[in-house]
Amino acid sequence: MxxxxxxxxxxxxxxxxxLVEKGETVRILRHGKPVAELxxxxxxxxxxxxxxxxxxQPFEPLRVVRPDGKTGAQLIIEEREGGW
Known part of the structure; x- marks a missing residue:
């Protein structure tokens, strides 16, 4: 290096x-402290x-089952229709 x-x-x-093109790493210092590496x-x-x-990476969506069987979307719609 x-x-x-x-x-x-x-x-x-x-x-x-x-040098970097040949595979070497170059470390650059500012005021004696390393600030970058090529x-x-x-x-x-x-x-x-x-x-x-x-x-x-792929993931499985979170599936929450409420006791009343309502989905999150249904709860949001009900809240909006409630006229907060």
Missing amino acids: QTLSLSEFRAHASEMLD VPVRGAAERAQEPPPAWK
Whole structure:
């Protein structure tokens, strides 16, 4: 991993991108603290192997059965018709 300050990165951005293109990671520092990392882009084959994020995974809808047998939609309609 290559580590350099922001000013050094600005002066050598093209060279740093060449390193990243070859598979190296470049960490950029501002006032001595890491603020960014440039990493190589993963290929389509690598991305296809990882599972989808949790928000994209299928799920079963929640089914709540009330004692009176009414659905949530029916309760909302009744409340609206009640004229709060």
